Amino acid sequence: MYAQMIKSEATQDDPEQLAAFQARIDAGEKIEPKDWMPEGYRKTLIRQIGQHAHSEIVGQLPEGNWITRAPTLERKAILLAKVQDEAGHGLYLYGAAETLGVSRDELTEMLLDGRMKYSSIFNYPTLNWADIGAVGWLVDGAAIMNQVPLQRTSYGPYSRAMIRICKEESFHQRQGYDAIRRMAEGSDAQKKMAQDALNRLWYPSLMMFGPSDKDSVHSAQSMAWKIKMNTNDELRQKFVDQTVPQAEYLGLTVPDPDLKWNEARGHYDFTDPDWTEFYEVLKGNGPCNTDRLAARNKAWDEGAWVRDGLLAHARKRTARKMAAE
Ligand code: FAQ
Numbered sequence: 001m002y003a004q005m006i007k008s009e010a011t012q013d014d015p016e017q018l019a020a021f022q023a024r025i026d027a028g029e030k031i032e033p034k035d036w037m038p039e040g041y042r043k044t045l046i047r048q049i050g051q052h053a054h055s056e057i058v059g060q061l062p063e064g065n066w067i068t069r070a071p072t073l074e075r076k077a078i079l080l081a082k083v084q085d086e087a088g089h090g091l092y093l094y095g096a097a098e099t100l101g102v103s104r105d106e107l108t109e110m111l112l113d114g115r116m117k118y119s120s121i122f123n124y125p126t127l128n129w130a131d132i133g134a135v136g137w138l139v140d141g142a143a144i145m146n147q148v149p150l151q152r153t154s155y156g157p158y159s160r161a162m163i164r165i166c167k168e169e170s171f172h173q174r175q176g177y178d179a180i181r182r183m184a185e186g187s188d189a190q191k192k193m194a195q196d197a198l199n200r201l202w203y204p205s206l207m208m209f210g211p212s213d214k215d216s217v218h219s220a221q222s223m224a225w226k227i228k229m230n231t232n233d234e235l236r237q238k239f240v241d242q243t244v245p246q247a248e249y250l251g252l253t254v255p256d257p258d259l260k261w262n263e264a265r266g267h268y269d270f271t272d273p274d275w276t277e278f279y280e281v282l283k284g285n286g287p288c289n290t291d292r293l294a295a296r297n298k299a300w301d302e303g304a305w306v307r308d309g310l311l312a313h314a315r316k317r318t319a320r321k322m323a324a325e
Pocket residue numbers: 003007047048051052053055056059060063086117118119120121135139140143146207208209210211215216217218219222228232282
């Protein structure tokens with residue numbers, strides 16, 4: 001299984017070369033595609049960047065579902081632009097992964113046959129318009145919390161892709177907050193919808209940061225290599241600390257009876273997500289896993305003629321150019 005092949009285990013690289021590589025990372029240097037790198041570093045990057053790219057692409061589905069049903073022309077135009085941005089993020093990230101020696105087609109095939117993962121959050125449905133506001137507010141909010149530090153990641157192409165992505169994610173988060181604010185300030189029925197969206201999406205959003213640190217398989221090595229800049233629990237805590245006051249401002253209640261400010265820690269105490277549910281979603285048993293993969297497989301199959309046409313055109317052009325030389 002490829003997913004097993006690209007685990008981040010240390011490989012048998014020359015210890016001197018490994019030490020010199022680690023010294024470059026520790027000194028804050030960027031690693032570029034043609035530089036020597038340990039095989040484990042390369043595979044970990046392919047796994048993480050690939051999973052991230054797939055998340056951007058699959059992540060278009062829950063929102064795309066609402067483009068035709070947006071409540072106003074303005075909201076429709078904003079949502080359309082946002083969904084297009086996600087496609088662009090996927091492309092930057094596939095481009096960054098390709099510099100590591102894997103093609104976009106190979107990555108896509110691994111997504112489509114289940115060998116590679118995408119973010120658990122996109123296996124939850126968007127049932128109504130308030131969910132679209134909540135996706136922008138919470139899901140993009142969680143995404144950006146994770147991605148801002150990744151702008152400083154050690155691999156040059158990944159870091160540069162993240163700089164561009166973060167600019168757009170910040171707009172996404174703000175438009176989501178604006179949409180949910182309008183619902184929260186609206187009629188009783190609209191306010192109820194906003195609360196219901198928060199109730200359903202709160203824990204899936206907390207799961208986006210990955211398992212708790214004690215169960216995270218890759219964090220220690222990925223942080224030593226600066227592929228990850230923070231642990232999963234650190235970022236989850238930052239997200240909770242940032243989001244709770246935003247919910248309070250909206251007059252909404254975070255669905256966690258044990259949530260409270262801890263003066264001594266300077267952070268909110270909160271209840272962890274249900275990790276059994278998280279691992280079930282990862283195994284393919286979330287509410288929408290089957291639908292999401294079916295939609296991506298259908299799009300890939302139906303787009304085959306476009307890819308074939310483009311390739312045939314490129315081959316003809318190259319042949320003509322070579323004949324003329
Ligand atoms: N979902 O050892 P760790 C977005 C897996 S972008 C699914 O802690 P790691 C934009 C993990 O792969 C959202 N799988 O792993 C948008 C590993 O399995 P493996 C995506 C998960 O890699 C917004 C296993 O569990 N962002 O939303 C998840 O060190 C709105 C053990 O976990 C990124 O990908 C999960 N939530 O840390 C688009 C950011 N969590 O591979 C549309 C970059 C963990 O051994 C609309 N990625 N797993 O089989 C990262 O920062 C990291 O990869 C983590 C996981 C933090 C996600």
